[in-house]
Amino acid sequence: MPPNAPPSAPSQKQNAPRRVDPRMLREGLGVMGVAVRAEPRAFAVAVGASALYAATTVGTAQVLGRVTEHVVLPAFAAGRTTAGALTASAAAIVGVAFLKALGVAGRRFYAGLVQYRMQAAYRRAVTRRYLELPAAWHARHPAGELLSNANADVEAVWAPLAPLPMAIGVAFMLVIAAVAIVLVDPVVALVALLVFPAVALLNVFYQRRLAPAATRAQRLRAGVSEVAHESFEGALVVKTLGREAAETERFARRATELRDANIAVGRVRGLLDPLLEALPNLGVLAVLLVGTMRVEGGAMTAGDLVSVAYLFTLLAWPIRALGWVLADVPRSVVGWRRVRAVLDERDTMPHGDRDVPGDGAAALEVRGVRFGYGAGDVLRDVSFDVAPGRTVAVVGPTGAGKSTLTNLLVRLVDPDDGAVLLDGVDVRETGPGVLAANVALVPQHAFLFDDTVRGNVALGADVTDDRVWEALRLAQADGFVAGLAHGLDTRVGERGTTLSGGQRQRLALARALVRRPRLLVLDDATSSVDPSVEARILAGLRDSSAGVTVLVVAYRKATIALADEVVYLEHGAAQARGAHADLLERSPGYRDLVTAYERAEAERAADASGEEAVR
Amino acid sequence: MTAPVTAPVTGLSGAADAEGALRTLRRGLRLSPEFTAGLPVTLVLALLATAGRVVVPVAVQQTIDRGLGGDDGPDLAFVRLMVLACAGAVLLTAVCAYAMNVRLYRTSETGLTSLRVRAFRHVHDLSMLTQSGERRGALVSRVTGDVDQISQFMQYGGLMMIMATGQLVVATVLMAVYSWPLALLVWAAFVPLGFALRRFQRIISAAYTRVRERMGDLLAAVSESVVGAAVIRAYGAQERTARRVDAAVDGHKTAQTRAQATVALTFPTSELVAAVATAAVVVAGTLLGIGGHLSAGKLVAFLFLVTLFVSPMQTATEVLNDAQNAIAGWRRVLGVLDTEPDVADPGERGRTLPRGPIExxxxxxxxxxxxxxxxxxxxxxxxxxxxxxxxxxxxxxxxxxxxxxxxxxxxxxxxxxxxxxxxxxxxxxxxxxxxxxxxxxxxxxxxxxxxxxxxxxxxxxxxxxxxxxxxxxxxxxxxxxxxxxxxxxxxxxxxxxxxxxxxxxxxxxxxxxxxxxxxxxxxxxxxxxxxxxxxxxxxxxxxxxxxxxxxxxxxxxxxxxxxxxxxxxxxxxxxxxxxxxxxxxxxxxxxxxxxxxxxxx
Structure with missing residues (x-):
């Protein structure tokens, strides 16, 4: 986007919580519940290991206390000790530590396992949705956003799973400690346990403040990445027009916005940790004060107070651990909503269950088709039919709607009105896979996958290498493929970058031909191919296409010559239809278009002879 | 028609990959002076925030010794005053910690942003051949993810490293004052751990490098199914694409799980070593005490000092990992910045042509x-x-x-x-x-x-x-x-x-x-x-x-x-x-x- 353009509207507005609703925590717990239900065993092991860790943490202090009381102090007092006592002490200390280590390792591993399995499952699910959803949906969602749904958002959703088992483990510890404190003295306990509502309040406050800031930062992060992506993809245009400084300025503006948003997140996040640390500390101090009063009043002993204070210092850390889990919840919930938005998206182009009856070349009928991308119609009331085995050329000026028409035939989009029929069956009623098995579209821009030549041509179809070579031969691609270092096994790189435009087009053509489609749709599919090569491709098609109906979008007369009939499209309507010679007579628009070169040449020749005559 | 780019093209500079980690760190920090701006104040704040952690133990000890231990029963007035003072100290600590966090966020985010923008500009300054030799996604991650990798270290790990070193020094000095033979004993236990941790960290970082590589594959697979959606749909290739995505997702998950297993196995090592050191101190300290070389109070104090060793060691692998990640991030960004554009703008020295038809x-x-x-x-x-x-x-x-x-x-x-x-x-x-x-x-x-x-x-x-x-x-x-x-x-x-x-x-x-x-x-x-x-x-x-x-x-x-x-x-x-x-x-x-x-x- 050029720098003077207004910033584009946030693409995920519907998912960004403007005001945090108080149910976020509940929703967050619900999300965690999904994971627990999906991976109950691994999760249980992780919680068990956490409990072991929590118990041994208390155990370590107790063992050390007992060793001091029963071995060290008597030894100092008596001036002697036994080897057995010392050995037992050392064994106890190391033994507890071993159990604790086991707890740590188990918790880490199994918590991670749950987290990674959930991530993997949702990445698969989200990507499958992408594959199912129609072209119109994809057009509304920038690639960068979809990438971030499958990557960053899924990661955010399951991030709290790592500390969650620990939090559950320490929650047990908290309950036990709380009961112990209550048993000692209810009044002190009341003061002490006030810390819990305080921590809860802190979390509510934190989530209210953090959620909008974090959502904003997340969105801006995606924005920065989108700008970089677009700018680098258009690097050649940036370079040839000398716009590097302006592009940098545009990127810097987004990056600075992201910086400010991150600092805003930091302000909130940076407050949480000190407060989470301070609250239990203040609790201990309150216990000391109230406890001293209770001791003075005779309600408890000094010893009781010491043990309560000690228990409470032990709790300080688990309370913080709980806080950390809660701190991840808003990000998780925001991510969950974004991921769910994809998963809950309904396929607006459902399949039917009909097969197409024909065999051999297919019959095509386009009946009263109207289509628009939102603003105005691109096609209006287009009707024509193609008998099996015939070749029809669709000719029309740039922007007349030809590519849109080809998209309708393979059902990348559905018409707003009218219908496309294959062998008399509305393509909307065909079952899954039926169209792909019968119709092949070669688009103007060949899209290649980061795969081998064979993989790109076969594209999942189960075909022999012989058939692949046959298709490559028809597409005049066998020569250059044979010359590649590894032949069919050569990888073509991301989007086929190691190949030229013409080579990419020929591979795309072979991809269509290898399937032996019953209807072949060529959308100006040889524009990047040298004229002589194109002539050979067309000749090959004519000789071998007995069992195929062909619809070809073309400008060149040589291509039109292949066709039995021509449909002339202009301003989204089929203006004329008939044989080439016939249309030359009847349709001035068609005549203008196809004879443009000759007329230009003739005029030039006239000019030249005129000049000569003047001389 | 564009010529096929089958020939190898000029790649990005690998100079940063060959140099030592410390050199990369120094260059990285020099690259964005914003990182170290106001660092002394931040360090003082960090010191105060850490020192504040002793307030509560001191309060407990004071209450027991002076508040309750008086001859004429509990001294409520003293406790009240002391608790008030300590509460003040706790709040002050929190304020220091908050100020420190905010400063860290501000300096690091500002530094990272300028780094991002500079790398972005440099990508555009590279020649067309260099640009087309890289996957676009990889170039994007040089100005996004790779820069983000540095942030965790700048906002947490780097400071932790300094603080942990300080903690180790202070604990060592105190231990030596109490009993130098026991101090030597503790060091004898922890020095090998230090070396082991360095090794662990290398293994872990190699494991996480694999995770990142698999992540790259995963993103490429997802990106293909998004950008190629039309072809996939038109050719009914959903199943094939889903299989490819599944393979990439599984590869990433396996790498993640392996890395996590490595962490899970190595992380508790410091816990075990600490236990061994504690046990050794108990045994040796008791024997020393029997010989009259050590008082019981000093031994107990010593045991607490041992715990001061554990937390830096426990965070060490994570902090080292942060550092390693940051260095890897810096190396990738430096890989861009170190690449001299082979089609360079003469800039100021260059000549300006007057307008008019060109020959x-x-x-x-x-x-x-x-x-x-x-x-x-x-x-x-x-x-x-x-x-x-x-x-x-x-x-x-x-x-x-x-x-x-x-x-x-x-x-x-x-x-x-x-x-x-x-x-x-x-x-x-x-x-x-x-x-x-x-x-x-x-x-x-x-x-x-x-x-x-x-x-x-x-x-x-x-x-x-x-x-x-x-x-x-x-x-x-x-x-x-x-x-x-x-x-x-x-x-x-x-x-x-x-x-x-x-x-x-x-x-x-x-x-x-x-x-x-x-x-x-x-x-x-x-x-x-x-x-x-x-x-x-x-x-x-x-x-x-x-x-x-x-x-x-x-x-x-x-x-x-x-x-x-x-x-x-x-x-x-x-x-x-x-x-x-x-x-x-x-x-x-x-x-x-x-x-x-x-x-x-």
């Missing part, structure tokens, strides 16, 4: 892609000012290379190119890009309104200027036919428009930039013949007084040009007006025959 002179120019065979040999040509030249030839004949050299997207390997008598590489880019503009075959469009895309080369142009330019090129009818005119959104990469329409946009965009030499690289290959002829006519009129060069495989362009330059196998084999060349047997006559044959019916 171009190629002197013995040769070119080869790095590591590849020569693709242009001894090209000598003079393009006179105000002439209109068509360049033709078969695919791979060198015609596009010729255009890329002329527009200085690449520099020749031998020979030189002069523009108005000035060597091309001495002209400032700002002047060069203003005077010479190329229209590539695939005119990239930005996801914005049509108008914004049209005025991309001249942002100050008004809507009227844009409309006039469209009308000048004979395209008013096309613009009027668009439902929302200049406000029509073009979609990502301009995909809401047809390929032909995108080429029209690129043409208008270049024309509006008002260059003195216009280079068209098959700029109308996807446009219908009538429109093409119309544009050609318009350009003939509009480029009068300028120099124009078009590369074409539709020979209608050649027929209209003043002169035709014919390329074959990297050399200029013919040159002259169309009528002359078509009349004599040769490469051009063959090309022309094939072109006219195509037009026949």
């Amino acid at each position: 171009v002179r190629f002197e013995d120019v040769g070119f080869a892609y790095p590591g590849g065979p020569p693709v242009l040999h001894d090209v000598n040509a003079v393009i006179a000012p105000r002439s209109r030249i068509a360049v033709v030839g078969e695919t791979g004949s060198g015609k596009t290379t010729f255009a890329k050299l002329l527009t200085r997207l690449m520099d020749p390997v031998s020979g030189r190119i002069l523009v108005d008598g000035v060597p091309l590489d001495e002209i400032r880019f700002s002047s060069l890009r203003e005077r010479i503009v190329m229209v590539p075959q695939d005119g990239f469009l930005f996801d914005d309104a049509l108008g914004a895309n049209l005025r991309y080369g001249r942002p100050e142009a008004s809507d009227d200027d844009v409309r006039r330019a469209v009308a000048d090129l004979g395209l008013a009818g096309w613009l009027d036919g668009l439902p929302r005119g200049l406000d029509t959104p073009v979609g990502q990469r301009g995909e809401s428009l047809s390929a032909g329409e995108r080429q029209l946009v690129a043409l208008v965009r270049a024309y509006l930039a008002d260059p003195d030499l216009l280079v068209l690289d098959e700029a109308t290959s996807a446009v219908d013949p009538a429109t093409e002829i119309r544009i050609q006519r318009a350009l003939e009129r509009l480029t009068r007084g300028r120099t124009a060069l078009s590369i074409a495989h539709r020979l209608s362009t050649a027929e209209a040009a003043d002169e035709v330059i014919v390329f074959a196998a990297g050399r200029i084999v013919q040159r002259g007006p169309h009528a002359e060349l078509a009349a004599v047997p040769g490469v051009y006559a063959d090309l022309y025959a094939s072109w006219t044959a195509q037009r026949e019916l």
Whole structure:
């Protein structure tokens, strides 16, 4: 986007919580519940290991206390000790530590396992949705956003799973400690346990403040990445027009916005940790004060107070651990909503269950088709039919709607009105896979996958290498493929970058031909191919296409010559239809278009002879 | 047609990968002075925040010793005062910690942003060959994810490293004061751990490198299923694509799980070592105590000091990991910044050309892609000012290379190119890009309104200027036919428009930039013949007084040009007006025959 353009509207507005609703925590717990239900065993092991860790943490202090009381102090007092006592002490200390280590390792591993399995499952699910959803949906969602749904958002959703088992483990510890404190003295306990509502309040406050800031930062992060992506993809245009400084300025503006948003997140996040640390500390101090009063009043002993204070210092850390889990919840919930938005998206182009009856070349009928991308119609009331085995050329000026028409035939989009029929069956009623098995579209821009030549041509179809070579031969691609270092096994790189435009087009053509489609749709599919090569491709098609109906979008007369009939499209309507010679007579628009070169040449020749005559 | 980029191209610099971690760290920090701005104050705050952790233990001890332990029962007044003072200290600690966090966030985010922006600019300054040698996604991650990798270290790990070192020093000194033999014992236990941790950290970081690599595969797989959605749907290739995605997802998950297993196994080691050290101190301390060399109080204090050793060791692997990640991130960003653009802007030292029709002179120019065979040999040509030249030839004949050299997207390997008598590489880019503009075959469009895309080369142009330019090129009818005119959104990469329409946009965009030499690289290959002829006519009129060069495989362009330059196998084999060349047997006559044959019916 050029720098003077207004910033584009946030693409995920519907998912960004403007005001945090108080149910976020509940929703967050619900999300965690999904994971627990999906991976109950691994999760249980992780919680068990956490409990072991929590118990041994208390155990370590107790063992050390007992060793001091029963071995060290008597030894100092008596001036002697036994080897057995010392050995037992050392064994106890190391033994507890071993159990604790086991707890740590188990918790880490199994918590991670749950987290990674959930991530993997949702990445698969989200990507499958992408594959199912129609072209119109994809057009509304920038690639960068979809990438971030499958990557960053899924990661955010399951991030709290790592500390969650620990939090559950320490929650047990908290309950036990709380009961112990209550048993000692209810009044002190009341003061002490006030810390819990305080921590809860802190979390509510934190989530209210953090959620909008974090959502904003997340969105801006995606924005920065989108700008970089677009700018680098258009690097050649940036370079040839000398716009590097302006592009940098545009990127810097987004990056600075992201910086400010991150600092805003930091302000909130940076407050949480000190407060989470301070609250239990203040609790201990309150216990000391109230406890001293209770001791003075005779309600408890000094010893009781010491043990309560000690228990409470032990709790300080688990309370913080709980806080950390809660701190991840808003990000998780925001991510969950974004991921769910994809998963809950309904396929607006459902399949039917009909097969197409024909065999051999297919019959095509386009009946009263109207289509628009939102603003105005691109096609209006287009009707024509193609008998099996015939070749029809669709000719029309740039922007007349030809590519849109080809998209309708393979059902990348559905018409707003009218219908496309294959062998008399509305393509909307065909079952899954039926169209792909019968119709092949070669688009103007060949899209290649980061795969081998064979993989790109076969594209999942189960075909022999012989058939692949046959298709490559028809597409005049066998020569250059044979010359590649590894032949069919050569990888073509991301989007086929190691190949030229013409080579990419020929591979795309072979991809269509290898399937032996019953209807072949060529959308100006040889524009990047040298004229002589194109002539050979067309000749090959004519000789071998007995069992195929062909619809070809073309400008060149040589291509039109292949066709039995021509449909002339202009301003989204089929203006004329008939044989080439016939249309030359009847349709001035068609005549203008196809004879443009000759007329230009003739005029030039006239000019030249005129000049000569003047001389 | 673009030449295949099968030859190896100039890659990004690997210098940073070869140097030591500390050197990278130093260079990284020097690169963004914002990181260390105000660091002393932050360190003082960190010190206060850490020191504040002793407040509560001190309060407990004071309450027990002086508040409760008095002879005449609990001393409530003292406890009240003490608790108040300690509460103040706790709050002060919290304020210090908060201030420290905010400072860290601010300095690190500011530093990272400037790093991002600098790397972004540098990517654009790299030559076209270097850019196309990298996956676009990889370049994007150099200015996004790779920079983000540094943040965790700058906001947490780096400071932790300093604080942990301080904690170790203080604990060691105190321990030595209490009992140097026991201090030696503790060190004897922890020194091997230090080495072991260093080793663990390497293993872990290798494991996480694999995780990141698998993540790259995963993103590539997902990105293909998003960008290639139309092809996948049209060919019913959903199952195949889903399988590929599944494989990538599983690969990533396996790498993650392996890495986690490594962490889970190594992380508790410090716990065990600490226990062994504690047990040793208990045994040795008791024996020392029996010998009268140590008091019981000192031994207990010593046991607490041992715990001071554990937390730095426990965080060590994580902090080292942060550091390693940050260094890896820096290395990748430095990989961009260290790469000298091989087609460099002479900048201030360069010369500025005056406006006016351009003359171009190629002197013995040769070119080869790095590591590849020569693709242009001894090209000598003079393009006179105000002439209109068509360049033709078969695919791979060198015609596009010729255009890329002329527009200085690449520099020749031998020979030189002069523009108005000035060597091309001495002209400032700002002047060069203003005077010479190329229209590539695939005119990239930005996801914005049509108008914004049209005025991309001249942002100050008004809507009227844009409309006039469209009308000048004979395209008013096309613009009027668009439902929302200049406000029509073009979609990502301009995909809401047809390929032909995108080429029209690129043409208008270049024309509006008002260059003195216009280079068209098959700029109308996807446009219908009538429109093409119309544009050609318009350009003939509009480029009068300028120099124009078009590369074409539709020979209608050649027929209209003043002169035709014919390329074959990297050399200029013919040159002259169309009528002359078509009349004599040769490469051009063959090309022309094939072109006219195509037009026949």
